[in-house]
Amino acid sequence: MAYVPLADQEQELHHPHSWVTKYVxxxxxxxxxIQYGSTAxxxxxVALVLSLLMRLQLGFPETFSLIDPxxxxxxxxxxxxxxxxxxxxxxxLGGFGNYLIPLMVGARDMVFPFLNMLSYxxxxxxxxxxxxxxxxxxxxxxxxxxxxxxxxSMAGTPGHDWGIILMLASLAVFIVAFTMGGLNYVTTVLQxxxxxxxxxxxxxxxxxxxxxxxxxxxxxPALFVAAIMMAFDTLLHTSFFMPAIIEAGQxxxxxxxxxxxxxxxxWFFGHPEVYIVALPVFGLVSDIISTHARKNIFGYRMMVxxxxxxxxxxxxxWAHHMYVSGMNPYFGFFFATTTLIIAVPTAxxxxxxxxxxxxxxxxxxxxxxxxxxxxxxxxxxxxxxxxLGNVVIDLPxxxxxxxxxxxxxxxxxxxxxxxFAAVYHWFPLMSGKMYNETIAKWHFWLTFLGAYAIYLPMxxxxxxxxxxxxxxxxxxxxxxESAQALNANITxxxxxxxxxQLLFLFNIIWSLKNGKKAEHNPWGSASxxxxxxxxxxxxxxxxxxxxxxxxxxxxxxxxxxxxDFIPQSTPEADEPTVDEQHFDPDHDQSKADI
Amino acid sequence: MSDIAATDALAPKSGVEGLVDDWSADKxxxxxxxxxxxxxxxxxxxxxxxxxxxxxxxxxxxTATEPWPxxxxxxxxxxxxxxxxxxxxxxxxFILITSSGTMALAVNYGYRRDRxxxxxxxxxxxxxxxxxxxxxxFEWTKLITGEGIRPWANPFGAPQFGSVFFMITGxxxxxxxxxxxxxxxxxxxxxxxxxxxxGYEIVEIAGLYWHFVDLVWVFIFALFYLW
Numbered sequence: 001m002a003y004v005p006l007a008d009q010e011q012e013l014h015h016p017h018s019w020v021t022k023y024v025x026x027x028x029x030x031x032x033x034i035q036y037g038s039t040a041x042x043x044x045x046v047a048l049v050l051s052l053l054m055r056l057q058l059g060f061p062e063t064f065s066l067i068d069p070x071x072x073x074x075x076x077x078x079x080x081x082x083x084x085x086x087x088x089x090x091x092x093l094g095g096f097g098n099y100l101i102p103l104m105v106g107a108r109d110m111v112f113p114f115l116n117m118l119s120y121x122x123x124x125x126x127x128x129x130x131x132x133x134x135x136x137x138x139x140x141x142x143x144x145x146x147x148x149x150x151x152x153s154m155a156g157t158p159g160h161d162w163g164i165i166l167m168l169a170s171l172a173v174f175i176v177a178f179t180m181g182g183l184n185y186v187t188t189v190l191q192x193x194x195x196x197x198x199x200x201x202x203x204x205x206x207x208x209x210x211x212x213x214x215x216x217x218x219x220x221p222a223l224f225v226a227a228i229m230m231a232f233d234t235l236l237h238t239s240f241f242m243p244a245i246i247e248a249g250q251x252x253x254x255x256x257x258x259x260x261x262x263x264x265x266x267w268f269f270g271h272p273e274v275y276i277v278a279l280p281v282f283g284l285v286s287d288i289i290s291t292h293a294r295k296n297i298f299g300y301r302m303m304v305x306x307x308x309x310x311x312x313x314x315x316x317x318w319a320h321h322m323y324v325s326g327m328n329p330y331f332g333f334f335f336a337t338t339t340l341i342i343a344v345p346t347a348x349x350x351x352x353x354x355x356x357x358x359x360x361x362x363x364x365x366x367x368x369x370x371x372x373x374x375x376x377x378x379x380x381x382x383x384x385x386x387x388l389g390n391v392v393i394d395l396p397x398x399x400x401x402x403x404x405x406x407x408x409x410x411x412x413x414x415x416x417x418x419x420f421a422a423v424y425h426w427f428p429l430m431s432g433k434m435y436n437e438t439i440a441k442w443h444f445w446l447t448f449l450g451a452y453a454i455y456l457p458m459x460x461x462x463x464x465x466x467x468x469x470x471x472x473x474x475x476x477x478x479x480x481e482s483a484q485a486l487n488a489n490i491t492x493x494x495x496x497x498x499x500x501q502l503l504f505l506f507n508i509i510w511s512l513k514n515g516k517k518a519e520h521n522p523w524g525s526a527s528x529x530x531x532x533x534x535x536x537x538x539x540x541x542x543x544x545x546x547x548x549x550x551x552x553x554x555x556x557x558x559x560x561x562x563x564d565f566i567p568q569s570t571p572e573a574d575e576p577t578v579d580e581q582h583f584d585p586d587h588d589q590s591k592a593d594i
Numbered sequence: 595m596s597d598i599a600a601t602d603a604l605a606p607k608s609g610v611e612g613l614v615d616d617w618s619a620d621k622x623x624x625x626x627x628x629x630x631x632x633x634x635x636x637x638x639x640x641x642x643x644x645x646x647x648x649x650x651x652x653x654x655x656x657t658a659t660e661p662w663p664x665x666x667x668x669x670x671x672x673x674x675x676x677x678x679x680x681x682x683x684x685x686x687x688f689i690l691i692t693s694s695g696t697m698a699l700a701v702n703y704g705y706r707r708d709r710x711x712x713x714x715x716x717x718x719x720x721x722x723x724x725x726x727x728x729x730x731x732f733e734w735t736k737l738i739t740g741e742g743i744r745p746w747a748n749p750f751g752a753p754q755f756g757s758v759f760f761m762i763t764g765x766x767x768x769x770x771x772x773x774x775x776x777x778x779x780x781x782x783x784x785x786x787x788x789x790x791x792x793g794y795e796i797v798e799i800a801g802l803y804w805h806f807v808d809l810v811w812v813f814i815f816a817l818f819y820l821w
Contacts, residue, residue: 036778111632112628112632114628150727179636179639183636186632190629191623193622195620196620217638217639218638220639221639225643226646226764229761236644236745238746238754239746240650244659255753256659256754265646549620
């Protein structure tokens, strides 16, 4: 019997029949992607507002009485959790993963469209549960986004009854949603690539999203288990994480639990989670830099292996979040070593981005602004990571604004810049329209410079010893008055950056209707997603016949070619010949550069 | 062209060479249906969940301040005044492993397209699963009402004993219950001939899940009941 690979067999597509099945309960990966992305951005706006409330309090403690200490902790908690899980994870995997994977691998859709649809709706439920905690008695939990016990369930913590339960329920539901989506992404990349598309010809975006999803499938179980155990502790008064505690003179009815166990479970999830966000970012930015520099990505294979190495290493570094919890010095040594080893593949990626720019034919389009901005903020945040990865340097810095500065540079600003880069880059494909370039550039400069105005001074505050998570500094001996002036400056910068995001939202919404019609493949991108017959791609993506791929995704500025890029789907016969040397796919540049 | 032509000659090689071939080829990495690949990936992820549960259990058992009760005494049933340790758990384990056998037979008959026998064997598997859950319910009832074990406390020692017991067996019991429902749905569809065109991989996919649930039970049995 002739073997017909599954990707070539007729796939049953669920064709929409009504407006509801087309735009609401849609099984089309592109619609689901937009739903995921919009929901994530909407919940992200909530987190942004929370951060501005915190900044107003910190910058002008005497002037504003919008929040009290309890709601400050609630804002800290919700801001952190929303940003890390509900915004960034959902945005890059549910949003860009959904949109780009089938298009970039030349598939008609995800392998299980129905499950994919379900993933979004379950995600929406988790968001609703989370938002419900704002309206629950006692408000959302204020235990800090890491939810450390026993603080979570002590009477002094805001939201210790309803808030924490809703948070745990929401996380568990989110993990179910992620698993449904994640299984789809991984299976689609492994099993549904089109003819000719080997793993080593995949765009780095797909590699990043794929590896991040695998990390998620292995890391989220730890959070799931931690959430269940903590729910037991809270609802049934078990003592998984609760030691014997005396609260307000009265002993609680708990004994023998291990708070450190929670920390291990949480960070076994928590550290890979950083890379669940970062790896898609690495991938997307690689493609954007290569396209707008009109040059192949430098060291493609090493970029792939770096992604895999970072993914693997991310599972054996988690306890570097727990140096101050105390541990055997040998463990501290081990985790510091593995942590610093991660710098090797990460630095490799940064060098390769810079070397891709080197002597490139750089087009300063808006996505490129954001991509280059990302290189700055990422190097910056990465370097401070070297400080915090060392046990002896981490101990004094751990509880200060230095950590806030590091984390927001590397995990806040950097992914968000790439998110903007990616939205501007793929907006012509998703909508068929161009955004307004002037507004977009204003948005970039305000965001990029503003981010530095916010986070650069925080490093200094950290060295001064200003503690993080404090509602107000009060007067101390070791913090000079000038620190408060700096805090006020940071708040003003934060308000400006926050307002600048309205430019982005306005630009996107306005351009959907009034934008200039985008030409087909406006950036001259070689990768497959721009080669669809229709723009924006329609349901089923490829018309009657699936595409075939003959080369990697980075054939830019090939000598002798009649234009400065060769799409992945261009057959060899149409290829330019250079000095009688026939272009051989087995010796193409993707393999020559190492 | 060479690497494209190679797709048609997909004679799977074995060992490292085959692995390299699979991962460097275009098209699919694993030569299995999409559903089966997805089930495998899901089971790996689920393995992490149970691993976290069992590791946490060991950690909790280690940090508990009160002595850990003896499972073989608590899970004993009296027959004619003689307590037989772990007898109910032994029966439950036996039933669950037997159900793996009937499931394997169902997969076999599925590929032979013997719809009736397949459905019947899946039904038997589901019945074994349901009786397992039933006995678990009996065990829970006995421990709660008879022995006074609660998730937050028990008369035998460390309160974490009850916490871990209800959490882990409960989570596994939910897996079995879900599996029983899954098997019943698939069995009905098999019987009605829904898969005549698509083929009967679905039986094997359901079987993978079922075997996984059994395998997990073996670990729970060994680490919680026997230790």
